[in-house]
Amino acid sequence: MSYSAIKAKAEKQWDWLENLPQPLIQLGMGTCGRASGADDIMRSVQQTLKELKLLARTMEVGCIGMCYLEPLMAVRKPGRPFIVYGNLTPDKTQKILKRYLMEDDPCAKWSVCSIGKDRIDGIPTFEEHPMLGAQVRIALRNCGLIDPGNIDHYIARRGYSGLQRALDMSPAEVIEEVKASGLRGRGGAGFPTGLKWEFARNSLKDTSTIVCNADEGDPGAFMDRALLEGDPHAVLEGMLIGAYAIGAAQGFIYVRAEYPLAIERLIKALADMHACGLLGDAVLNSKFRFDIQIKEGAGAFVCGEETALMASIMGRRGMPHARPPFPAQSGLWGKPTNINNVETFSNVSAILQNGASWYAGFGTEKSKGTKTFSLAGKVQRTGLIEVPMGMELREIIYSIGGGGPKGKQIKGVQTGGPSGGCIPAERFDLTVDYESLASVGSIMGSGGMVVMDQDTCMVDMARYFLTFTQAESCGKCLPCRLGTHQMLDILEDICAGNGTPADIDLLADLSETVQKGSLCGLGQTAPNPVQTTLRYFKDEYEDHVLRHKCNAGACKPLFHYEINEELCNGCGVCLRRCSTGAISGKKKEPHRIDSTKCTKCGICYQSCKQQAVAIL
Amino acid sequence: MEQAQDALHIQPPLWPQILIMEDEMSVAKGLELVLSEEGYTVDLAMNGRSALDSFDRRDFDLLIADLRLPDIDGMEVIKRVKHRRPDTGVIVITGYSTVPSAVEAMKLGATDYLSKPFTDDEFMSAVKGALDEQKVLHAGAAQAAVAKPAVTVLEPLPEDLQQVHDIMAQIRQQFSGTREELIPMLQKVQNHLGFIPEPALEEIAHFTRTPAASVYGVVTFYEQFRLHPVGRHIVKVCRGTACHVKGAERILNEIETRFGMSPGQTSDDRMFTLETVACFGSCAIAPVVVVDDSVKGRMDPSKTSEVMAAVEPADLDPNQS
Ligand SMILES: Cc1cc2nc3c(=O)[nH]c(=O)nc-3n(C[C@H](O)[C@H](O)[C@H](O)COP(=O)(O)O)c2cc1C
Ligand code: FES
Numbered sequence: 001m002s003y004s005a006i007k008a009k010a011e012k013q014w015d016w017l018e019n020l021p022q023p024l025i026q027l028g029m030g031t032c033g034r035a036s037g038a039d040d041i042m043r044s045v046q047q048t049l050k051e052l053k054l055l056a057r058t059m060e061v062g063c064i065g066m067c068y069l070e071p072l073m074a075v076r077k078p079g080r081p082f083i084v085y086g087n088l089t090p091d092k093t094q095k096i097l098k099r100y101l102m103e104d105d106p107c108a109k110w111s112v113c114s115i116g117k118d119r120i121d122g123i124p125t126f127e128e129h130p131m132l133g134a135q136v137r138i139a140l141r142n143c144g145l146i147d148p149g150n151i152d153h154y155i156a157r158r159g160y161s162g163l164q165r166a167l168d169m170s171p172a173e174v175i176e177e178v179k180a181s182g183l184r185g186r187g188g189a190g191f192p193t194g195l196k197w198e199f200a201r202n203s204l205k206d207t208s209t210i211v212c213n214a215d216e217g218d219p220g221a222f223m224d225r226a227l228l229e230g231d232p233h234a235v236l237e238g239m240l241i242g243a244y245a246i247g248a249a250q251g252f253i254y255v256r257a258e259y260p261l262a263i264e265r266l267i268k269a270l271a272d273m274h275a276c277g278l279l280g281d282a283v284l285n286s287k288f289r290f291d292i293q294i295k296e297g298a299g300a301f302v303c304g305e306e307t308a309l310m311a312s313i314m315g316r317r318g319m320p321h322a323r324p325p326f327p328a329q330s331g332l333w334g335k336p337t338n339i340n341n342v343e344t345f346s347n348v349s350a351i352l353q354n355g356a357s358w359y360a361g362f363g364t365e366k367s368k369g370t371k372t373f374s375l376a377g378k379v380q381r382t383g384l385i386e387v388p389m390g391m392e393l394r395e396i397i398y399s400i401g402g403g404g405p406k407g408k409q410i411k412g413v414q415t416g417g418p419s420g421g422c423i424p425a426e427r428f429d430l431t432v433d434y435e436s437l438a439s440v441g442s443i444m445g446s447g448g449m450v451v452m453d454q455d456t457c458m459v460d461m462a463r464y465f466l467t468f469t470q471a472e473s474c475g476k477c478l479p480c481r482l483g484t485h486q487m488l489d490i491l492e493d494i495c496a497g498n499g500t501p502a503d504i505d506l507l508a509d510l511s512e513t514v515q516k517g518s519l520c521g522l523g524q525t526a527p528n529p530v531q532t533t534l535r536y537f538k539d540e541y542e543d544h545v546l547r548h549k550c551n552a553g554a555c556k557p558l559f560h561y562e563i564n565e566e567l568c569n570g571c572g573v574c575l576r577r578c579s580t581g582a583i584s585g586k587k588k589e590p591h592r593i594d595s596t597k598c599t600k601c602g603i604c605y606q607s608c609k610q611q612a613v614a615i616l
Numbered sequence: 617m618e619q620a621q622d623a624l625h626i627q628p629p630l631w632p633q634i635l636i637m638e639d640e641m642s643v644a645k646g647l648e649l650v651l652s653e654e655g656y657t658v659d660l661a662m663n664g665r666s667a668l669d670s671f672d673r674r675d676f677d678l679l680i681a682d683l684r685l686p687d688i689d690g691m692e693v694i695k696r697v698k699h700r701r702p703d704t705g706v707i708v709i710t711g712y713s714t715v716p717s718a719v720e721a722m723k724l725g726a727t728d729y730l731s732k733p734f735t736d737d738e739f740m741s742a743v744k745g746a747l748d749e750q751k752v753l754h755a756g757a758a759q760a761a762v763a764k765p766a767v768t769v770l771e772p773l774p775e776d777l778q779q780v781h782d783i784m785a786q787i788r789q790q791f792s793g794t795r796e797e798l799i800p801m802l803q804k805v806q807n808h809l810g811f812i813p814e815p816a817l818e819e820i821a822h823f824t825r826t827p828a829a830s831v832y833g834v835v836t837f838y839e840q841f842r843l844h845p846v847g848r849h850i851v852k853v854c855r856g857t858a859c860h861v862k863g864a865e866r867i868l869n870e871i872e873t874r875f876g877m878s879p880g881q882t883s884d885d886r887m888f889t890l891e892t893v894a895c896f897g898s899c900a901i902a903p904v905v906v907v908d909d910s911v912k913g914r915m916d917p918s919k920t921s922e923v924m925a926a927v928e929p930a931d932l933d934p935n936q937s
Binding site for chain 2: 031032034035036067068070216217218219220221222224225226256257258259260295296297298299300301312313314315316317318319374375376377378382383384414417448450452456461464465468470471473475478481482577579580599601602603606
């Protein structure tokens with residue numbers, strides 16, 4: 001089919017949806033939504049509509065990024081904007097539908113914002129919402145707004161116009177366009193995408209292969225999952241454009257096995273593409289021939305590394321190998337191979353749709369465009385965001401993220417996963433781009449941001465990351481294998497209360513040895529979490545080794561819980577929730593903790609509304 | 617810096633002690649060289665008897681065992697060593713890479729299996745894997761004192777094995793038998809049975825014309841694959857950064873005290889198998905626990921217990937096992 005034919009069909013459908021004479025109810029059915037009970041909400045909606053004998057349409061959408069409010073629902077009456085409601089329960093859902101659809105009460109107190117042209121009294125618009133307003137959504141342009149299982153929705157919102165534009169250009173022109181946009185790879189290293197494509201194209205022997213890296217192994221990062229679940233075609237279009245540019249006829253998407261919903265969405269998307277003539281022997285009636293296969297990962301972090309990923313696709317152990325040869329020279333089955341990240345491809349399709357100079361208008365001089373981040377940990381508004389490169393951390397964490405949990409002080413943020421570092425709150429004036437994050441010893445990485453507050457122990461964080469890297473080290477070189485092992489031993493000692501001041505110096509020295517002596521990226525960056533915590537949170541290390549105290553209440557041998565009798569009002573919540581029976585006390589009288597029975601599980605500390613449980 | 621260099625070279629008692637049991641002098645010396653270059657302490661035994669003698673004298677963390685020896689069968693040595701000191705890591709190497717011996721070795725608790733010839737890299741990665749696994753076992757053993765008994769390794773049930781035939785028939789229809797289909801085939805078997813039984817592995821090796829030992833190599837490399845059956849329900853606790861910050865460790869402790877399982881173990885009633893995962897990509901609703909296929913966000917220790925306790929009464933489906 002030609003592009004104009006599929007476009008005409010898609011626009012017709014979108015028009016119909018836009019001008020629906022009945023109410024339209026959208027439900028966020030991404031993994032976060034489902035994990036928070038979206039299925040129950042869907043049932044409640046259907047039941048309520050039946051009870052009220054109301055004709056309304058329901059539609060599944062992906063994640064809009066406000067995961068902290070899941071499950072979410074958006075309701076649109078004909079001729080009005082959508083109203084988004086969050087933190088739903090089946091009961092609340094029923095009330096909202098009854099009141100808004102039958103009595104025209106928009107239930108402003110339960111609403112989050114409105115999406116659409118007009119405004120509704122008492123409800124902030126999308127642009128006014130503190131989490132959404134400051135964002136610039138390019139990679140995530142459709143997430144949460146379209147049905148990801150419906151290719152027409154994507155096409156109606158200019159989808160595949162970028163591909164059509166690329167097909168009207170020569171491959172070399174497409175590469176020039178991507179180069180001019182300044183786009184750098186979003187998988188971690190930030191290598192210029194256009195340049196990478198040029199290498200792949202130049203080493204063209206016979207046919208080459210293009211791979212989309214959807215392994216997303218960094219713990220704490222979920223941008224790629226949300227993107228694949230919420231708008232798979234944005235990624236697939238980018239992949240087609242890349243394939244055309246480098247001259248590939250075959251593509252693979254390597255997806256983590258932990259992402260079943262993303263895989264499901266991709267399977268549907270590929271089938272729809274075949275039906276529309278977007279894959280196969282003559283893509284959009286051109287001479288370009290291309291097909292895509294899905295490869296499911298099998299749970300090995302190192303398979304996100306490109307050479308390991310290729311070994312895995314070929315059915316082998318996913319062991320990285322030294323480069324050169326680079327994948328562009330000799331990759332899958334010895335053929336030139338180009339690997340890009342999910343988000344990189346989603347940006348590519350936007351660039352071809354809107355032009356390189358439009359894209360280059362966002363961001364900083366060296367880091368163009370936008371970056372998605374997954375905001376998690378001790379921050380009020382957790383979720384998925386996309387901001388222009390160069391935004392200050394402060395704005396991301398306080399304005400968009402809403403700061404720390406009530407009454408808690410934010411200590412820092414961890415960026416870049418196990419290869420990244422911990423940035424202290426005093427440095428939140430830092431801007432996010434590849435260079436400035438590196439300047440404080442962290443990295444951009446794929447975009448995970450885990451916020452930490454006073455209840456997070458930084459020594460424990462360093463230990464945690466080393467447990468991870470030590471286990472994932474492939475064992476090839478001595479500094480990485482034994483060095484991370486020894487660093488972990490020292491950190492475990494410190495967390496167990498057996499550390500000495502000399503250990504701190506030793507840790508610093510070892511970090512340097514491992515960093516300088518390791519062969520690959522994993523080992524070279526493994527000390528980052530230790531080095532940054534040593535640099536910015538040395539006092540906590542000293543508390544552990546000199547005073548044998550863990551003030552955050554994370555290292556069990558170094559603290560205990562006590563109830564402050566003046567603050568305790570004897571409500572009994574802690575007593576009921578304690579699973580070992582360590583708490584006693586009469587109702588309305590101060591309670592006590594029996595330290596011989598206490599396992600320090602922390603449930604009393606977390607559940608006390610009076611904050612009467614103290615860490616000592 | 618100097619201090620750190622020193623630290624890397626202080627060896628016993630910190631560094632693992634390894635015994636190589638191998639009758640071919642050249643191979644034994646070669647492996648010793650690789651290991652000692654990497655900083656390990658290595659002893660050699662040229663036959664089964666002297667290997668057992670060495671174990672009489674002191675403990676080793678890891679045994680690297682050739683199966684074909686001039687005196688005792690290598691398998692017998694492994695059995696005795698494991699009997700005496702169950703947490704010894706074992707890597708089996710052999711020129712006869714037959715599946716039955718690999719399977720038997722795995723059953724006896726071997727961590728990995730290498731068939732000659734292998735590269736230094738493959739060897740080192742197997743050694744590292746075995747030592748890492750041991751570390752986990754040690755940690756588990758320290759905590760097991762408070763918990764009810766849990767089982768680490770379950771034996772397959774006859775009905776599991778009966779199903780292999782049907783699954784393999786499907787696989788032969790669906791796949792063409794190329795090497796790159798290996799992982800998808802293994803995934804299909806595991807999706808059906810929860811683990812990969814030995815006969816299925818053998819058939820897949822045959823179908824893909826891949827040496828069985830390489831198929832083992834792939835299965836042991838990827839965390840996802842299991843060689844042993846699991847409980848009726850699988851509980852996965854995320855240990856990713858966001859979940860760690862929000863208290864995943866407390867959830868694991870709770871499961872440990874309530875249900876007697878540490879990660880990798882199955883409760884003695886075959887009800888639950890506990891696993892950990894590096895991140896589910898649902899970090900915004902951390903901490904995350906996945907029970908079977910259902911992802912649960914914003915968990916805490918007591919909610920986890922509740923969810924686990926509610927699993928079975930709710931679906932008393934007799935067919936589900
Ligand atoms: C240990 C390790 C893990 C990695 N994991 C990922 C990953 O999960 N996703 C990803 O896109 N890139 C990952 N990378 C980077 C890839 O090797 C590769 O650079 C990237 O996919 C290239 O895509 P880009 O140019 O679009 O960024 C990892 C690298 C290393 C060293
Ligand atoms: S860190 Fe647990 S889901 Fe990502």
